[in-house]
Amino acid sequence: MRTQVVIIGGGPSGLLLGQLLHGIGVDAIVLERKTRDYVLSRIRAGVLERGTVGLLEQAGVDARLKAQGMPHDGTLIASDMGSFRVDFTEHTGTTVMVYGQTEVTRDLYDAREACGAQTIFDVANVTIEGADTDTPAVHFEVDGKPHTIACDYIAGCDGFHGVSRKSIPEEKRREFEKVYPFGWLGVLSETPPVDDELIYANSERGFALCSMRNANLSRYYVQCSMADNVDNWSDQDFWTELKRRLPQDVSAKLVTGPTIEKSIAPLRSFVTEPMRWGQLFLCGDAAHIVPPTGAKGLNTAASDVHYLFEGFKSWYGSQDSAGLDTYSQRALARVWKAERFSWWFSSLMHRFPDQSDFDLRMQQSELEFLRTNDAAQKAFAENYVGLPY
Ligand code: RFL
Ligand code: PHB
Numbered sequence: 001m002r003t004q005v006v007i008i009g010g011g012p013s014g015l016l017l018g019q020l021l022h023g024i025g026v027d028a029i030v031l032e033r034k035t036r037d038y039v040l041s042r043i044r045a046g047v048l049e050r051g052t053v054g055l056l057e058q059a060g061v062d063a064r065l066k067a068q069g070m071p072h073d074g075t076l077i078a079s080d081m082g083s084f085r086v087d088f089t090e091h092t093g094t095t096v097m098v099y100g101q102t103e104v105t106r107d108l109y110d111a112r113e114a115c116g117a118q119t120i121f122d123v124a125n126v127t128i129e130g131a132d133t134d135t136p137a138v139h140f141e142v143d144g145k146p147h148t149i150a151c152d153y154i155a156g157c158d159g160f161h162g163v164s165r166k167s168i169p170e171e172k173r174r175e176f177e178k179v180y181p182f183g184w185l186g187v188l189s190e191t192p193p194v195d196d197e198l199i200y201a202n203s204e205r206g207f208a209l210c211s212m213r214n215a216n217l218s219r220y221y222v223q224c225s226m227a228d229n230v231d232n233w234s235d236q237d238f239w240t241e242l243k244r245r246l247p248q249d250v251s252a253k254l255v256t257g258p259t260i261e262k263s264i265a266p267l268r269s270f271v272t273e274p275m276r277w278g279q280l281f282l283c284g285d286a287a288h289i290v291p292p293t294g295a296k297g298l299n300t301a302a303s304d305v306h307y308l309f310e311g312f313k314s315w316y317g318s319q320d321s322a323g324l325d326t327y328s329q330r331a332l333a334r335v336w337k338a339e340r341f342s343w344w345f346s347s348l349m350h351r352f353p354d355q356s357d358f359d360l361r362m363q364q365s366e367l368e369f370l371r372t373n374d375a376a377q378k379a380f381a382e383n384y385v386g387l388p389y
Pocket of ligand 1: 008009010011012013014031032033034039043044045046047101123126157158159160161162163265283284285286292294295296297298299301
């Protein structure tokens with residue numbers, strides 16, 4: 001087999017890149033380790049920046065997003081000192097869109113199928129050969145049978161645990177990592193969201209977040225220990241804990257019900273540099289991870305896709321390699337800004353096991369500054385709706 005670009009990973013970054021390439025007539029094959037149903041069963045991000053929405057529009061997969069997505073023009077930030085709202089529209093003139101990653105991925109798979117682009121599911125033992133030569137190839141197995149695809153380029157869109165990053169020799173990359181001493185326990189429930197907007201809460205008992213997927217589907221999170229097990233949390237335990245961490249007026253109106261998904265996710269900041277090795281380009285979680293506070297994970301994956309797609313467009317359109325040559329540099333410049341915001345917002349909103357009284361006062365003081373200072377709210381809003389590409 002031969003194609004122009006092999007995309008390893010059929011998550012949102014791989015699928016979005018594939019769809020954009022299809023739009024300019026560049027052939028790409030997506031290799032996905034799991035089945036389509038498995039990928040679509042993963043509950044992940046829920047907030048799309050304006051730039052991500054723009055890319056989905058550009059890829060022609062925005063019909064359902066436009067019809068069902070919920071534009072949000074602000075968010076609430078609660079703490080033991082009270083609540084306040086940051087208005088995105090007032091400070092930036094734009095909104096974010098609440099629309100689940102699962103739906104984005106479904107729309108991308110549907111579009112991929114409709115245009116006849118090739119996706120190979122259930123691939124095993126993917127290996128990359130000759131990424132530092134002009135004749136790279138990707139080997140893999142399906143049902144125990146070996147296959148090889150020769151290509152011009154490889155896009156490593158296979159997430160944090162994929163093979164792409166690890167295919168870059170250790171001496172050619174540098175990794176930066178911070179693991180936070182807690183996780184998020186998240187639930188999905190078929191109940192109306194407690195508020196029209198998201199609520200990020202810093203409470204004495206730890207962080208909590210109220211989010212949503214639609215008018216009858218709520219997504220809630222509470223900070224938990226990574227030593228905790230999801231089986232230790234009955235639905236009742238979860239609702240009780242969530243209520244204790246939210247302002248009283250919010251808890252009072254929270255509608256509870258059976259949960260349809262419950263999982264614990266770790267919190268990590270991670271960046272690998274550079275994001276290119278020869279003909280291999282890393283994209284999304286394969287190259288970097290942010291803690292979910294601030295909803296930057298999927299959005300940063302999308303901005304990588306933007307830079308990589310622009311590079312491919314110039315190369316295949318006019319043999320101009322400048323975009324591909326500067327991909328790593330341009331993507332990383334934005335990645336580090338999202339890393340900073342996610343790290344800062346995580347540090348502001350969580351209770352840390354070793355937090356001193358001084359550290360607590362610093363959190364309170366920072367929250368008070370954000371509550372009362374217009375410039376601080378503007379900086380928050382600019383980061384939340386997404387910095388320009
Ligand atoms: P993904 O979504 O991980 O997709 C990678 C795809 O590659 C496949 N794969 C392979 N395929 C072929 N061969 C291999 N060897 C392969 N190894 C892996 C995987 O099966 C998968 O389908 O990465 P991508 O596309 O870069 O997208 C990134 C986003 O998914 C990610 O940034 C966000 O979901 C992060 N994230 C969240 N972000 C938010 O903004 N808000 C959230 O609430 C939020 N919750 C989460 C999250 C990430 C989580 N992970 C990764 C554990 C919750 C979880 C549990
Ligand atoms: C979500 O809806 O899953 C969500 C929203 C905002 C975040 C993180 C997760 O910061």
